[in-house]
Amino acid sequence: MSAPVLEIANLSIWLDTTTGRRQVVDNISFSIEAGDTTGLVGESGCGKTMTALAILGLLPASNTHMRCSFIKVKGRDMLGLDGQQRRQVLGHDIAMVFQQPGTALDPVFTIGQQISSVYRRHIGGSRESANRATLKSLEQTGFDHPEEIVRTYPHQLSGGMKQLAMIAMASICHPAVLIADEPTTALDNTTQALIIKQLQRLRTAHGTAILLISHDLAVIRSLCREVLVMYCGRLLEKTDCTRLFSTPRHPYSAGLISCIPIISPQRPGSINTIPGQVPVSTDLPTGCHFSPRCDRTVDRCQQSVPQFETDGDHQVACFRPLP
Amino acid sequence: MKEISFITRRLLYGIVLVVGVTFISFLLMVYFGPDKTFELIGKNPTSQQIAEVRQSLGYDRPFLLRYVDYLFELGTLDLGLSDTSGEPVESVLARSLPISIALVVPGFILGNLLGLGFALFAAWNRGRWPDKLIMGASVMGMSISFLVIIIVLQVFLCTPYGLNIFPVRGWQVHDFSSYLHYVSVPTLALVLVTLGYNTRFYRAVMVEEIARDHIRTLRAFGASSFEILFRHVLKNSLIPVLTRVMFSVPFVLISGSLLLESFFGIPGIGLVTFNAITSGDQPILKAVVGLTGVLFVMALTLNDLLYGVVDPRVESS
């Protein structure tokens, strides 16, 4: 068992809105080891992206508040670093790929300028060595003619190519941790596969630990060893990916899995849904947030919050988990 | 190929605008302008005398021909004689324009640079006290009339009621120190009157740029505030900034100098225009209005063409 490269303990986030302060992330903890892949799954608005931004220290200070015991990257607590020290970690030890490749790159600089400036910032060296590293990173990310790509501007590339360029930028310093926030959501299926393949390559080639954030269980399943299930700002289940799909223990996870549309000629048009709707975060139910939509709810679920119960590697926050 | 069609489209639109601008100034200044017939002839003229004068003034020519005449005057810079001094209009303009440029350029540059600096500082500290202080001062600046600023500066800097270190009126410029002597107070006035507007406008641009997704990407990759502000935010906001600078050139040059020069008695294009307004000197006015309109359209067209150089996105759209 290798050492964890990303550890988060007791992270809570509040968001100020015109209707008052509301909690969007509630006391979550997890860790990822080197070379491991962890999926963070949940419906949109459940706090996944907020968690990712908090790890990098990118939450807007004006309308968010955060409480956290520690966020350690390669054993160093990010919360204890000053601005200069934190900038040395960002992009070097931990990098991020964003959901919207269309807007994540600066439109008035070339792809080459943007990637090589990351290299020069963290590794240093001459302009030529940065350019060589840029070409190499692009080539490894699957571009056939990197010397042409470095001269293009973002708007000249397709969404998938922009996302691949983002991955080349994120991997140029061989970071220990890569956070990928819905990296394939805006892209079509064949491009999705390309992106997943590149993330897999990063893991095997550089031992990069990956935190893959997605609402799409199929994407998570294709890449991740471990899965965290998140609902309304809380973690509900944490387990091995294969086990989650074979024997989910939290009713919400089970519901999510049963909602995956099955492409099967035998069962055309079959699709399941979870009854009810995701509650708005200004008006969360007491106790277990999922209790109003759960068919296994008992009184206790609405009165107190279930904590994680460990059953080997399988953790679940539920009073009446599935067997 | 794309670039050529973009350039021709812009140039064509520029020509269409020039037609409009010159047509309006023709309509207002020449066609509906004052009839000079009776100023030129004595009492109790015969109808034949009236007809002769009208013919010599070109009043009997068809509407469109008179417009074409006006276009020719502007195009060849053969603008006739001033009603008041009898001097050729083009030589009046040639003499006064350099003075106006020398008068407003320092204030114009300072006002924009300071505005840009304050805006960057405010936007970066958005919501905190430096932002509030700068924005509050800007609103106050916007609430003070140009005329009030000029009067206050004149009293405090140019009269015995204040420091009395600068001249009240005039423009006796023969070397750099005398230039500074005469240009300081108008420059200060110009900076004060434009600073509030510039700062607010540039801050809005910066705030929008700082909120963009790619700025978050830069932060996620460890870019410093300095690099984000001065490399990325500034380059991305170059287009709105350049546009504003371009658009305000004729405003500052004409409107700014109109007030500054008439107030400080500086013999630039503004004072010439002011005198033409008060004395009804039509040849001067129609030349100034027509030429500034044309110059403005040229600046606008040049600005749009420059976009293509600055912004890689333009050519594709």
Add this chain to the structure above:
Amino acid sequence: MHSVWQRLKSDHYGMGGLLVVALFALATLTVWTGLFGQGWAEVSGNSWESTSAAHWFGTNLLGQDIFQRTLFGAATAFEVGLVVTGFSTLLGAILGGLSGWYSKGWVDEIILWIKGVLDSIPFYLFAAAVAFALQGRPWAMHLAMIVTFWTTTARIVRGEVIRIRQQEFIEAARAIGLSQLTILFRHVLPNTVHILLVQATIVFVAAIKTEVILSFLGLGIQDGVSWGLMLAESSQEVLAGHFGNFIAASAALFLLLMGFNLLADALQDATDTRGAMT
């Protein structure tokens, strides 16, 4: 509109601005109803009298009461502001609406061309040209401002109409067979009222400031008195050490403009629905 008022009420600077504007509006009403300020032209004292119970702000060169002139100037400012704002907003809404509704069509092209042409002539020159053409008719200044101020309003309305046009309720209105212009004027333009309100306060400020400059240049108010005329008078007086006209007119002008600017900012914040969504 109700929630706009709620948000406006919680903005202290905005409410302060509204209070100042309301006070000046009240002063204007007293002038219009003939209660105060009627003696602005009377010679009621000697030259350059200092402040006294009879002349609160002193007198000017001719011995006219500066307080009464300042009060009457407020009424002039509102008269200019209301006329210019009303007509230019109306013109901007209609032309901007048509331009946005038929965007990329020939109606739009023509309106954009007119806007482009008007924006190409420096404003004070345009005002001079209009005054020249109208040979000193008293409403030349108003006309010049209306003809040039509508373009900004129209540009903003055009953008908003293009945005609204793509929304679903417009599809629905089309589907039930309403005519183009009915949809535009009954269903689209009413949705731009909040923008028009903000823009109107900005135009009001511009109108008052412009009146001052034009009056100084001799192109402004022809009969009556305005703060601009008072400042024009004072520009010579201050060199002789008489500050009454100047202080009264510039302080009144600053207060009213500041009030309007604060109100405009608060209105902008209160009507900005984008910020309230997240």
